[in-house]
Amino acid sequence: MAKPTTSKGTYLVGLENRRKSEWTLFQTGYYDRINQQYQEGTAEGGAGGGSIISIADNMHKYMEANNYGYCVKTNGGLDECRKRGEAHGLNITFAASKNGSHHTCCATYVSWVLQEAGYLTDSEHTDSARALNSKLMSKGWQVITKSNQLQAGDIIYYSGHIEIYAGNGKVYGTGSGERIRGASPYNKNTSSMIRAFRAPNKSN
Numbered sequence: 001m002a003k004p005t006t007s008k009g010t011y012l013v014g015l016e017n018r019r020k021s022e023w024t025l026f027q028t029g030y031y032d033r034i035n036q037q038y039q040e041g042t043a044e045g046g047a048g049g050g051s052i053i054s055i056a057d058n059m060h061k062y063m064e065a066n067n068y069g070y071c072v073k074t075n076g077g078l079d080e081c082r083k084r085g086e087a088h089g090l091n092i093t094f095a096a097s098k099n100g101s102h103h104t105c106c107a108t109y110v111s112w113v114l115q116e117a118g119y120l121t122d123s124e125h126t127d128s129a130r131a132l133n134s135k136l137m138s139k140g141w142q143v144i145t146k147s148n149q150l151q152a153g154d155i156i157y158y159s160g161h162i163e164i165y166a167g168n169g170k171v172y173g174t175g176s177g178e179r180i181r182g183a184s185p186y187n188k189n190t191s192s193m194i195r196a197f198r199a200p201n202k203s204n
Contacts, residue, residue, distance in 0.1 A: 052153040052199065055116045056164045056172040059094060060184045063104060063174070070177040071103035072127070080177045092125045106162050107132045109174040110155060113164060119199060129162040133195075141197035147190040155197040156190055163188075165196065 069080040071090055081088045081103065090105065091097040094112040097104070104112075107129045114120040119139075126132050136155060137143070144154060152167030163173030166185035173188070174180045 051117045052113060052119075052164065053166060056113045056166070057184075059109070059113060059116070060172055060174075062098075063102075063109075064181055064183065066098075066102060068097075068102045068104050068174075068180050070105060070174070070180055071101070072105045078176055090127050093122055104174050104180060106173060106175045109172075109180075110162050110164060113172075114155075129157065129160055132162055133157040133197075136197040140200055142200065144196035144198060147193055147196075150190060150196055151198065153199065156193045157195055157197070158193055165190070 069084050069086065070078055071081050071088060072079050079088075080086075086101070086103070088103075089101040090103055090108050091100045094116060097112075105127060108125075108127045111120060111125045111127070111132060115122060115125060120135070124135060126135065132155075141155070144150060150156070150165045152165060154165040156163050156165055156171065161173075161175055163171045163175070166172055169187055169190075170185035171188040171190070172184045173186075179186070
């Protein structure tokens with residue numbers, strides 16, 4: 001398989017991973033991501049979600065195991081950088097965070113997942129929930145307006161917060177240090193969502 005590039009000719013590891021997953025899906029009916037297999041529509045818990053869910057799960061487990069902290073520019077009392085005696089900073093890619101700042105926030109995490117899944121380029125990464133909401137809107141993602149219509153792999157946007165729906169009333173999120181280092185997915189009432197987004201190539 002030739003290395004895939006974006007329309008601007010940029011090679012991205014996340015895009016190559018996505019193409020490999022699509023090829024595996026085409027041949028076998030399974031997504032093959034990070035040494036685990038997920039059949040569309042039958043991810044853990046009986047919900048769909050494909051590679052977004054498998055990446056979200058593996059990435060969150062890594063952050064749990066490696067003591068990542070919550071870091072935002074406007075902390076509202078939740079920012080942990082100062083409490084942990086660490087410099088403020090968020091990395092543009094998840095790979096860079098492994099050797100750089102062990103910090104994340106809600107939008108950073110969701111951006112990393114979508115970058116790894118090939119839905120965002122590294123240059124489209126954002127640490128802002130509001131900006132990520134606008135980005136997915138501009139990229140033509142399907143908009144979901146009711147929480148009872150959510151499917152695993154959907155990206156849920158609230159006022160100032162964003163996370164990934166895992167199915168069965170659970171989410172993957174990193175809106176605080178507790179959520180970053182606590183087991184995920186966790187139960188969440190999603191009724192206060194403003195909207196959710198479904199990946200363009202994901203079935204209804």
